Amino acid sequence: MNVVVCIKQVPGTTEVKINNETNTLVREGVESIINPFDTYAVEEGVRLKERFGGKVTILTMGPPQADVALKDCIEVGADEGILVSDRAFAGSDTLATSYVLSKAIEKIGDYDLVISGKQTMDGDTGQVGPGIAQRLGIPFVAYVSRVDDISDGKMKAERMVDEGHEIVEAPVPCVMSVSKEINVPRLPSLRGKMKAKSAQFTVWSAADLGIEENKVGVAGSPTFVMQIFSPKRERQSEMLEGDSAKQVSALYDKLSEMKVI
Amino acid sequence: MSIRVIVENCTGCGSCEAVCPFGAIEIVDNVAQIKDNCNLCGACQDACEFEAIVIERPVEENAEEDDSSGVWVFAEQFNGKIKDVVYELLNKGRELADSVNTELCAVCLGHNVEGVEQLGEHGADRIYYFDDPSLAQFQDDIYTQCMVDLIRERKPKMLITGATALGRAFIPRVAAIIETGLTADCTGLDIDPETGFLLQTRPTFGGNIMATIVCRTRRPQMSTVRPHVFKKGMPQAGREAEIIKINLNGQPSDSRVKLLEFIEDVTERIKVEDADIIVSGGRGLGKPESFKVVEELAEVMGAAVGASRAVVDEGWIPYSHQVGQTGKTVCPKLYVACGISGAVQHLAGMQTSDTIIAINEDPNAPIFDVATYGIVGDLFEIVPLLTAKIKESRS
Numbered sequence: 001m002n003v004v005v006c007i008k009q010v011p012g013t014t015e016v017k018i019n020n021e022t023n024t025l026v027r028e029g030v031e032s033i034i035n036p037f038d039t040y041a042v043e044e045g046v047r048l049k050e051r052f053g054g055k056v057t058i059l060t061m062g063p064p065q066a067d068v069a070l071k072d073c074i075e076v077g078a079d080e081g082i083l084v085s086d087r088a089f090a091g092s093d094t095l096a097t098s099y100v101l102s103k104a105i106e107k108i109g110d111y112d113l114v115i116s117g118k119q120t121m122d123g124d125t126g127q128v129g130p131g132i133a134q135r136l137g138i139p140f141v142a143y144v145s146r147v148d149d150i151s152d153g154k155m156k157a158e159r160m161v162d163e164g165h166e167i168v169e170a171p172v173p174c175v176m177s178v179s180k181e182i183n184v185p186r187l188p189s190l191r192g193k194m195k196a197k198s199a200q201f202t203v204w205s206a207a208d209l210g211i212e213e214n215k216v217g218v219a220g221s222p223t224f225v226m227q228i229f230s231p232k233r234e235r236q237s238e239m240l241e242g243d244s245a246k247q248v249s250a251l252y253d254k255l256s257e258m259k260v261i
Numbered sequence: 262m263s264i265r266v267i268v269e270n271c272t273g274c275g276s277c278e279a280v281c282p283f284g285a286i287e288i289v290d291n292v293a294q295i296k297d298n299c300n301l302c303g304a305c306q307d308a309c310e311f312e313a314i315v316i317e318r319p320v321e322e323n324a325e326e327d328d329s330s331g332v333w334v335f336a337e338q339f340n341g342k343i344k345d346v347v348y349e350l351l352n353k354g355r356e357l358a359d360s361v362n363t364e365l366c367a368v369c370l371g372h373n374v375e376g377v378e379q380l381g382e383h384g385a386d387r388i389y390y391f392d393d394p395s396l397a398q399f400q401d402d403i404y405t406q407c408m409v410d411l412i413r414e415r416k417p418k419m420l421i422t423g424a425t426a427l428g429r430a431f432i433p434r435v436a437a438i439i440e441t442g443l444t445a446d447c448t449g450l451d452i453d454p455e456t457g458f459l460l461q462t463r464p465t466f467g468g469n470i471m472a473t474i475v476c477r478t479r480r481p482q483m484s485t486v487r488p489h490v491f492k493k494g495m496p497q498a499g500r501e502a503e504i505i506k507i508n509l510n511g512q513p514s515d516s517r518v519k520l521l522e523f524i525e526d527v528t529e530r531i532k533v534e535d536a537d538i539i540v541s542g543g544r545g546l547g548k549p550e551s552f553k554v555v556e557e558l559a560e561v562m563g564a565a566v567g568a569s570r571a572v573v574d575e576g577w578i579p580y581s582h583q584v585g586q587t588g589k590t591v592c593p594k595l596y597v598a599c600g601i602s603g604a605v606q607h608l609a610g611m612q613t614s615d616t617i618i619a620i621n622e623d624p625n626a627p628i629f630d631v632a633t634y635g636i637v638g639d640l641f642e643i644v645p646l647l648t649a650k651i652k653e654s655r656s
Contacts, residue, residue, distance in 0.1 A: 011284075011466075063297050091300045094445075098437060122466050124586065125445035130433035139401060139517040142430035156521070161399075161426045163339060167522040174518075180580060218301060222442030225302045226460070227473040228282050237619070237632040247636045248646040251618065252654075254634055258616060260538060260595050261562060261651050 001054035001150065003045040004105055004114045005078070006132070007038040009062050009069040010122040034069045037117030040178050043185040044147065045115050046077035052150060055079040057108060061089060061100055067201050074196040075188035081199065082108070086206040088213055093221035094123070098131025100216055103209040105136060113155070114175040118143055126177065133175035141170050145181040263317050264301055266293045270313035277305035277314060282470050302472070328416060329480040332358040335408075335422040335432070336369035336380060336388070341397065343369070343376040345493070346423035348383050350486060352494035353450055354421055355384035357459070360452045363418060367502075368411065370404055372397040381502030384494060388502050389415075393509045399427050400516035403509075405434045411507070412439055417481045419459050421450070424485035436483050442476030443483040448490055448609070449473075459484070464586060464609050488534065489592035490613065531565040533582060538595045539614075541567030541584055543607075545600020545621060545640055549577035554641065555599050558648045561655075567591070567611075569601045585610035599640045603628025620644065 012033045034042075045056040058073040060066050061084040070081030084104050092100065105114060114136075119126035126142075133140030145165065146158040156169050160179050170176075188196075206213065214220055240250040255261045273291030285299040293305075293313065306314045334350045336343055351367065358365040364386040369377050372394050380388050391407050412420070412435070422428040424446050436443035449462035453475070459482040461474045476482040533539055540562065542555035552566075559566045567584040568577070584591055586606040596614035601607060603619070603626055611617070612631045619632035620640045629635045636643055 087297060090297050093442065094433070095437060095440065095442065098433075119587075121587075123445075124465065125443075126429050127433040127436070127443055127445055130430060131437040134405075134434040134437035140430065140434065141401075141518055143426055164523065164525040166520055167524070168518050168520055170518045222440070222476050222479045223444055223474050224442075224477055225300060225472050226475050228302045228304050229471050229473075237629050237635040239629075239635045239637065244638055244642045244646060247638055248643055248650060251634065251636060251643075251647060252650050254618075255595075255651075258595065261654070 001048055001052035001113070002111045003048055003054065003056045004108055004111045005038070005041050005045040005056060005058050005073070006101055006114065006116040006128070007042065007058055007060050007069060007073065008035045008120050008122075009033070009060065009066045010035045010120055032065075032068070034072055035117055035120045035122075037119055037121070037178075037180070039117075039185040040180055040182055041115040041117045042073050042076060042078060043183045044178050045113075046186075047183060048113065048147065048150070049077075049079075054112070057082060057111075059084065059101060059104055059108070061085070061092075061097060061104075064203075067203075070201050071196045071199060072188075074199045075192040076186055077189075077192060081201040083201050083203045084205075084209070085203055086211075086216075088206045088211075088217050091218035091221060092216055093223045094125050094127040094131060095222060096216045096220040098128045098135060099220070100206075100209070100211060101128065102132045102135035103211055104204060105132065107204070107209060112172045113150070114173070116175070116177050118177045118179050129175055129177040136173075136175070139170045139174040141168060141174060141176040143179045144176045145179050147182075264295050264299055265315050265317075266295065267313045267315060268292055270311045272311055272313075274310075276308045276310065280304045280308040282466065327418075327480065329418040330363050331366050331387075331415070331417045331419075332361075332363060333366045333368055333417040333420045333481065334385070335420065335428065336367040336377070337423055337425060337427060338369060338371040338374045341371060341374050343374065343380070344423065344425070344488075346425065346486075346488040347380075348493045348496075349488070349491040350421050350423060351380065351384040353486070353491045354419075355494070357419065357450060357452060358386075361418065361457050366417070368408065370396045370407055378504065379496070382496040382498060382500045384500075385502045388504045389507060390504055391507045391509065395509065395515075398520050399431075400520075401431060401434075401518045402516040404431050405438070407507075407509070408435050409438050412481060420481045420483045422483070422485045424487040428485055432483065432485060439479075439481075441479040441481060441483060442474075443485070444474045444476070445485050447484045447486050450484060450486070458482070464605070487590040489590050492592075531563075533565045533567050533584060533591055534589050536565035536591070537593050538562050538564035538597075539567045539584070539591060539593045539611075540564045540597045540599065541569065541601055541611075542572060542578075542599050543569035543601030544571045545602070546572065546577075547600075549575070551641070552577060554644045554648075558597070558599075558644050558651075561648055561651045562597075564595075564597070565593075567596075569604070569607050571604075598628050598632070599644055601628055602626045603631065 056078040058081040116129040143160040148156040240247045278286045285296045334354045366387045367380045367385040368389045370391040444461040447461045451460045458475045540559040568582040573583040586609045597618045616633045619628040624637045
């Protein structure tokens, strides 16, 4: 059971705040972290390896320093890491990114399952997983909340849909994205930390993957960010003043006017 | 396409560094340096007073030879009924179609779907209806193939899909096959009056910044939109649409992903996404037991219980209650936020509510920026008092 887990390094977004005076993002002290949704994907990969044997390969695309994220995955039980890194990839949108990652997965070759988080914390699109599946020509199962079994070339799993849960069966190899409900990621073990310290990672460039340059980076990305701005808000709220009793009675009157009580 | 700094013009003032949303500029030896993670958004160019940053953009291609036409809305159904989000998208789609003088089409895949014929009353001019027993339930592969074939044949200008679990799973595959751009979770869709391009505005970086995205050279321009982001329009009784039924002759009747069983979610008394009134709790509650205060108010008001991400991550309440960017987008008649400071992620999920009441200790909490009525005070006093007063008025 060889698993490829795709992860992304993102800024620790909870600390990204807007400076209200200059209307810019405050980036001081913001560290890069593994996209939180991807930590569930890594954990599930490691759990499947523990259940069915095989190995877990972590795959990420990013700048050279993204190898830190790979180290974090080794600490929690992954076996190896591959960093796909090339200046040519800068500015890739989800279409171009899924192309690059699918080429890397083809090069890895020997895999049964590809796992990703359900979306990233910075882009929030959730489009790369299904894009990879399409390019590899294999099925995609979204929002998996439980893997029941993998045997005889088939995976049985539970996925979340808006109205509830579905039990589905998909042939392997396939791509799945996992939801937060699937597991509780483990903390690094001492053994894992030792292993991560000496871990070496494979780095692949565009040329290594035989990638067509016009399909990646800005040239290969049909979407184009035309403008970026801070959401502006002006306070227009009516503040209800006085002591608690007065405030509640004023609020009660408003609710009565609205006929909601 | 490239970005460069004209060293002679650059004063090293740092105003570009400050505005870069990606942290991709650094001032080294009094000159701006652009790092690898630049995505050429142009924020620095606008901020530079010395014309020291140049972004070379490719010449606008193909606006003239663009032979695509029509705004399409994916008419998602569940159990043979059209989903509410479809009516919201048709209302927006009508506006977009009118501003580029084209027709509005709905695309429905299913079997014996109730309401397909009435989509005309909601603004559609034409309905493409794939009616086949094998399409009754969502089938990843078949849905993808049907949509791709129809797009290739008819060449729509735009395709808008609800950002439902289904839409988010299958539309990216369609985009990957067609090799066109797809913008997720748009909160604004407009037409650029000069180019006629679809301006797709969406929150990014957890809602901290808004980005307007265009897809210039490839068609269709594809977007997903969350339920409740746009409003439904008033249906026009009797307005008719042309219905084109499409048979699945020769199509595979089998999907690789097979549905074995469906388990309906019955844990929530009232689903937050369907509720007219939502009472939500946040970190200001202090501890999980305090959710009782919120639940009691919700009960007397017949409201659903919502929550901020912070308390869901703490495990105080299940994820299905989470409102916000990574939870559910809601648009109730009334939203009562108790002890929620109003992180941008949360606001992105509830700020279109008709009326918002915020109760918070901190007068500077951002939740007051979007509130209709605000109360600065101790929620443990205010909320139980309100609950009691409503109860009293009923007895």
